[in-house]
Amino acid sequence: MKRKARRIFVCLIAGLLTSLDVVLAQQGDARVAQEAARVLQQRCLGCHNQPGAPQQRFLGSRAAMVQDGRVVPGRSEQSLLFQRMISGQRPMPPSGRLPESELSIIKRWIDAGAPDWRDAGPTQPLDYTKITLLGTLAGSASKGAYRVNAVAFSPDGATLLSGEADGIKLWDVPTARLKLHHRTPDGKWEALSVAFSSDNLLFAGSGTDASGAPWAGVWDARTGRLVRVIPVKSVVHSVSFLPNSDTLALTTQNDRAKPLIMLSSATEERYLDGLKDAARAVSCSPGGSLLAGASQSGTVTLWELRSDKEPRVLSLPGADLKDGVHAVAFSPDGKLLASGGGDGVVRLWDTERGEVKTKFTVERPAPVRAVAFSPDGTVVAGGSEDKVLLWDVKTGEVKRTITAGVKVKALAFSPNGRLLAIGGDSDDGKGVVVWGFK
């Protein structure tokens, strides 16, 4: 029996390895962009991402490199970035020329037009009806009740982060290998939420320790080192980085148990007021202008981060609000906000007008605990009980219903849209479930 179980496990992992590899190999531009991102991350960002030297951070973002002309898309020989890598006199890195294989990755990437690794999507639109189970990442060895509370991909698609019953895990996406596992020796350090910064350099998490005390922190994604402990006074259920910044938004409370959103950066802590009651979820829009907080009583608060305007409180007229809102997610263009309701309804809000534009209802009424937009913005996924539904944003048609094998609590699309990671509660130690689109 035991041997059989092990064999199944090995098959699953092997299956996951080949399928993920195949998926990645099919990606052309996306692949070279991700390889280039990895070379820059491993070879350059150690110096070009020193705290206190933000001008040195240019290598973290393709947009910044192109904007200031260090990368000329299509012309590696004219790109300062590549010139310095092959320069005899002033090579980058200063310790000497990189192996030819890595130089050729950067050259190929620039000559291919320097596709962005963040949104390097497939050239053909994906067919969201065609989805297959790729495999399950190892959860708990004990095969008992287990929880995956949160999942997030790094913006370059190279890493998957999961917040689990026994801590935070970082997975290498192409190989499905566990790269890092942060936990306490007793394994009682539970991660409830996780997030990646938009430059791939930091990740954050929150949760509870063995005594049930809340914790929240920020880590360096390359070294796995803890770089910031965030002093929180209540359990943080959700975290979200503001784009192009090290500022993390967290759901928390002040000394007098007043619910607030904390904005924590390396240099300051600020608070946003305007929540009706305890927030369960927080999310920043991809452009960084809006922040949404979802509450237990069913309201969604929207802050405009670049203005002093009072936040807007979106309410749900006529809805059964007993179980509030569990999850929120912005569409890639920031024009829509999806909310997952305790009433089994996914609502798409027009973020400008603050009105519900469309509603999608799950088949059996049960709370929708996770929502996510596909990176092309055409599909919204909602997780309720053991099902994940994929709705067409325009037509409302259900493209696909997935039986997840866990009680779904977390959903994340990979940045190129080809993978869907699902986290949830299971009876048999299941970790993150990964599905792949054609």
Ligand code: HEC
């Ligand atoms: C050991 C630290 C270190 C590493 C590693 C490093 N750099 Fe640099 N880099 C510097 C310093 C210091 C400067 C500024 C002085 C200079 O131009 O030589 C610089 C300057 C540059 C410049 C010129 C910036 C400008 O606009 O003037 C480019 C381009 C550059 N680096 C690219 C890279 C690339 C690409 C890599 C990785 C393959 C890399 N660097 C790795 C330290 C480093």
